[in-house]
Amino acid sequence: MRTVKWNDEKTLVEMIDQRLLPSEFKIAEFDTYQKVAQAITDMVVRGAPAIGGAAGFGLAAAAFQSSASTPEELRRDLEEAAAVLRKARPTAVNLAWALDRVLNEVFPPLPLGEGPGVRAEELGEGPGVRAEGPGVRAGAGMGTDDLRQAVLTEAQRIADEDVEINKRMARHGAELIDDGDTIIHHCNTGALATVDWGTALGVIRTAHEQGKDIHVLVDETRPRLQGARLTAWELEQYGIPYDIISDNAAGYFLSTGQVQKVVFGADRVAANGDVANKIGTYMLALAARDNGVPAYSVVPTSTVDLSLPAGEDIPIEEREEAEVLALTLKGKQVPPANASARNPAFDITPNRLVTAIVTENGVVYPPFDENLPKVVKSET
Ligand code: MRU
Numbered sequence: 001m002r003t004v005k006w007n008d009e010k011t012l013v014e015m016i017d018q019r020l021l022p023s024e025f026k027i028a029e030f031d032t033y034q035k036v037a038q039a040i041t042d043m044v045v046r047g048a049p050a051i052g053g054a055a056g057f058g059l060a061a062a063a064f065q066s067s068a069s070t071p072e073e074l075r076r077d078l079e080e081a082a083a084v085l086r087k088a089r090p091t092a093v094n095l096a097w098a099l100d101r102v103l104n105e106v107f108p109p110l111p112l113g114e115g116p117g118v119r120a121e122e123l124g125e126g127p128g129v130r131a132e133g134p135g136v137r138a139g140a141g142m143g144t145d146d147l148r149q150a151v152l153t154e155a156q157r158i159a160d161e162d163v164e165i166n167k168r169m170a171r172h173g174a175e176l177i178d179d180g181d182t183i184i185h186h187c188n189t190g191a192l193a194t195v196d197w198g199t200a201l202g203v204i205r206t207a208h209e210q211g212k213d214i215h216v217l218v219d220e221t222r223p224r225l226q227g228a229r230l231t232a233w234e235l236e237q238y239g240i241p242y243d244i245i246s247d248n249a250a251g252y253f254l255s256t257g258q259v260q261k262v263v264f265g266a267d268r269v270a271a272n273g274d275v276a277n278k279i280g281t282y283m284l285a286l287a288a289r290d291n292g293v294p295a296y297s298v299v300p301t302s303t304v305d306l307s308l309p310a311g312e313d314i315p316i317e318e319r320e321e322a323e324v325l326a327l328t329l330k331g332k333q334v335p336p337a338n339a340s341a342r343n344p345a346f347d348i349t350p351n352r353l354v355t356a357i358v359t360e361n362g363v364v365y366p367p368f369d370e371n372l373p374k375v376v377k378s379e380t
Helices: 033-041 048-065 071-086 093-106 144-174 200-209 226-238 247-255 281-290 368-377
Strands: 004-007 012-016 027-030 182-185 215-219 242-245 261-264 268-270 275-278 295-298 346-349 356-359 362-364
Touching (some): 004 048, 027 033, 033 048, 048 071, 048 093, 048 144, 071 144, 093 144, 144 200, 144 295, 144 362, 182 200, 200 226, 200 261, 200 295, 215 226, 215 247, 242 247, 247 281, 261 281, 281 295, 356 368, 362 368
Parallel strands (some): 261 295, 295 356
Antiparallel strands (some): 004 012, 356 362
């Protein structure tokens, strides 16, 4: 079952409601782009590639919501929808990446020199209208119904490719995992964080399928407990042995020689290899480095943002304090009634603490500023 998918009959987006797992498995339905945006903000769907997949289908919902009768009206409606979706969560670059990919595919920008801002559908049969490549393109004479379908086709392609990319990435990453390894994994990077299969957890899954005897220490990942809830739930489905550990136990396990690898995903990787990932990744990578344990970030190239030189340029989402304060023990609220909290959802792990970045195009080692662009542009 995919984390996010399009329901053709009902013309809406379906998502596994991840807020309810593991106690309840429910598929929720979203028939407008506004509802899809809210679902991303509320973390019905979460994890960078899954957010990208949801955003693509959000645009498809917008296309079918729109009553536009001309391509230009439809383009305006879609750009309005993209602006709303783009704001749903700031750190995962896959969100903007997916929106731009769909818009550029359906309304391709003109080649340089053909006049900025002029779109294919305004040109009719003229130059700059792209008609090559697979699938439906917004070419000359395409009506609004065809354009709506083209939005869905591209969103679907993003979702399908995500699964294939994750499996390629997992095969590259699994080569770094040895039989007998104990691995610390942070947050949830599995099928639930992607359209299917997973990034860092996908590597673990593939290594397990290859017959390697591995054990996973699952960081519980305060405050939303993606590790304790979602990663543990997934590992049970796959039959991979694991123990949940509190986030602050990771240093102990690393310093006592009980861990051979640390793996995590990323919501955005800057051009120099600095990694924005779930809060706590930085401390984990520090402890790994101090104990000579390799720390790998596993990401599709769509998560690499070459437009940002360094991690300090990556926007970090700060979520509401209630997520930290809503903590009970024996039925009683833990913090005092008037307590306040800070809740950054991500941190930046500097490139010097990252042993390698695993992508679908291969494993990238430092210097990342030289090697990442080669792999991001590579087609193989
Ligand atoms: O806040 P979340 O649950 O969306 O954060 C998810 C993560 O931090 C993942 O590690 C990241 O998206 C990479 S997983 C594919």
